[in-house]
Amino acid sequence: MRRKALLIVLILLAFTIPTISQVSANSMEKTNVTLSCSRLIVKAVDSKYGLEFIAEGTCKGHVFNTKNTTVVPIDKTHHINIAGPFYGEYKSTLFVKNGQYEPGDMIPIELHVRARYQPGDLIPWILGHESTNVSFQVILWVHPVGEEKKSFAIPLDLYWRETVPVEADWVSILSGILIAISILLGIILGFIGSLAVKGKRLKNTLWNTGFVFGWLVVSMVASTSLKTQLGSLVVIQLLFTAVWFSSINYALYLVLPKPVKTPGDIAMALYLVTVVSSFVWDILTGNSVFVLGTLILVVISGGLLTRKLQLGLDELKVKGEKINPNSLGVLLFMGYFPFLLLWGGVMKSVQLTLFATVFFGISLLAGLVTIRHYREKGNIHEPTSVC
Numbered sequence: 001m002r003r004k005a006l007l008i009v010l011i012l013l014a015f016t017i018p019t020i021s022q023v024s025a026n027s028m029e030k031t032n033v034t035l036s037c038s039r040l041i042v043k044a045v046d047s048k049y050g051l052e053f054i055a056e057g058t059c060k061g062h063v064f065n066t067k068n069t070t071v072v073p074i075d076k077t078h079h080i081n082i083a084g085p086f087y088g089e090y091k092s093t094l095f096v097k098n099g100q101y102e103p104g105d106m107i108p109i110e111l112h113v114r115a116r117y118q119p120g121d122l123i124p125w126i127l128g129h130e131s132t133n134v135s136f137q138v139i140l141w142v143h144p145v146g147e148e149k150k151s152f153a154i155p156l157d158l159y160w161r162e163t164v165p166v167e168a169d170w171v172s173i174l175s176g177i178l179i180a181i182s183i184l185l186g187i188i189l190g191f192i193g194s195l196a197v198k199g200k201r202l203k204n205t206l207w208n209t210g211f212v213f214g215w216l217v218v219s220m221v222a223s224t225s226l227k228t229q230l231g232s233l234v235v236i237q238l239l240f241t242a243v244w245f246s247s248i249n250y251a252l253y254l255v256l257p258k259p260v261k262t263p264g265d266i267a268m269a270l271y272l273v274t275v276v277s278s279f280v281w282d283i284l285t286g287n288s289v290f291v292l293g294t295l296i297l298v299v300i301s302g303g304l305l306t307r308k309l310q311l312g313l314d315e316l317k318v319k320g321e322k323i324n325p326n327s328l329g330v331l332l333f334m335g336y337f338p339f340l341l342l343w344g345g346v347m348k349s350v351q352l353t354l355f356a357t358v359f360f361g362i363s364l365l366a367g368l369v370t371i372r373h374y375r376e377k378g379n380i381h382e383p384t385s386v387c
Contacts, residue, residue, distance in 0.1 A: 031140075033109075033160040035061035040082075040113060040132065042122065043169035044176025044346045050223035051176055051346070053122070055086055055166070057113040062106035063140070063158055070102045071142035074153055082113065083133040084166075085121035089114075094138060100145055111136065113164075119177050126168050135161035175345025179222050179338060186214025189334045196330035198321060202312035209305060210334050217338045220293075228290060231281035233339050233356055235274055235294050239302050240331040241363040242270035247309045248367060251325040252374055254317045263370055274298050325371055329364050336360040 040057035065071055073096045080092040092115065097108040113134060138158035178185050189210030194203040220232045249264035278294035281287070309328065316323050336356060343352035 031066050031156045031158050032064045033061065033158050034063075035059040035109075035111065035160060035162065037111075037113075037134070037162060037164045039165045039167045040134070041167055041169055042117065042126065043172040045172070046226065046229075046342060046347050048225050050225075051180055051221075051342075053117050053119055053173070053176060055082070055113070055115050055117060057134075057164060059111040059113065059134070059162075059164075060109075062108050063156065065101040065103055065105045065107060065142075066156065067142070067144070067154065068103050070100055070145040071154070072100055072145060073098065073107065073140060074143050075141040076138055077141075078136055078138040080111070080113070080136040081134070082115050084129065085117050085125045086115035086132075088116040091115065094136065096140065101142075107140075119173065119180075122168075122173075126166065129166060131163045131165045133161060134164045135159075172346045172348070175341040179217060179341050179346070182215045182218040184214075185217055185338065186211040189214050189337065192337070193330050193334055196327045197312070198324070198327075199312050199316045199319075201315045202309065202328075205305070205308040205312055206330065206334075209331070212301075213334060216297075221338055221342055225285075227281075227285045228287060229339070229342065231278070231285065231287075231290060233335075233359065234277050234281070235297070236335040237332060237359050237363055238270055238274040238277060239298055240335045241367065242267045242274060243302055243306050243309070244325075244328050244331055244367050245270060245370070246306045247313065247328050248325045248371055250310050251313055251323050254313060255323055256374065260374060263374075266370070271298060271302065274302075326368060329367055332360055332363050332367075 037059040038057050040055050042055045044051060044053050046052075076094060076096060078094050080089045080094070082089050082092075093112045095110045095112070099107075101107050136158070138160075140156040140158055141153040142156060143153050178188070190207040191210070193206030193210040197203055197206055220236075221229055224232070245263045245267035249260070249262075249267060252263065253259045275295065275298055278291045278298075282291040313323060313325075336359075339356045340353065343349050343356060
């Protein structure tokens, strides 16, 4: 009988002790947290690792020192969660201001919210939501002032949850999507190029150039650092300008009674400057892969593109159609457009956008002035003329 009673007592204790522990844990002192949050901005950004799609926001406020002693914050462990199509919240950071805090004092804190998202998951979600829940669980470890250094720290148990408004930066998001999805960017660039010219050969050449270049942008722009992006702009614009001047030279050869050499000489000089620029950028950035890629781009792609454009101009000559090398200046815009998306749409950098625009404008103006000069010099005004 006694054994049965003892067994029943042990069973009851086995169920009762965890329950008591759970009640005790749930009854732990929670420290008051007061935070005020800015909007959570959803956008695309250019980081040192390339293009990223992130949500960012800041919450500022304080917690109360609920201990009956003066304390100094020394460490923290935290878990931050953002509801919705966001992940990678571990990139969020909680800052606690150092100092000594007496009982009842407010300890300033600042929460930098940062998480990633996939555009395909975000767009349908954000069209139906204006806010999302942000929460954190934190154990803030503090050291009592006046105690020995060997004494263990005591915890402040923090929990906070609030609905935070969400705002989408659609300019940067859509610009980032166009850059990241190479096939879509390639279609747009190819379409722009093909619309600018006449003749089946020229249309196909400009279409293929834009499509291939759209794929190259992902490796040159979307996944590289700013230094490499700057070098890419310089090399691409120089190369496309060289190809254009070579085409101007060939177009003038087809329509002028006396061939000229100056545009061809400018084209060769630009090819040389393109190669030199790639080596200079290698020295500045230590990126040997950049030089290799540039040489392949200049020698193979540049030579092939020049030849294809010449065949297209030959087709116009045979058919008696108007030869207009002005329209081939669209090459410069095709090279400029991805950087306009990145620096103007994603980064919103006035300086970088202005730099790219000036570079594009000077190259375009140089070509147009050259064409106009030789048109007036040759006194050509017929339908087959250079205009």
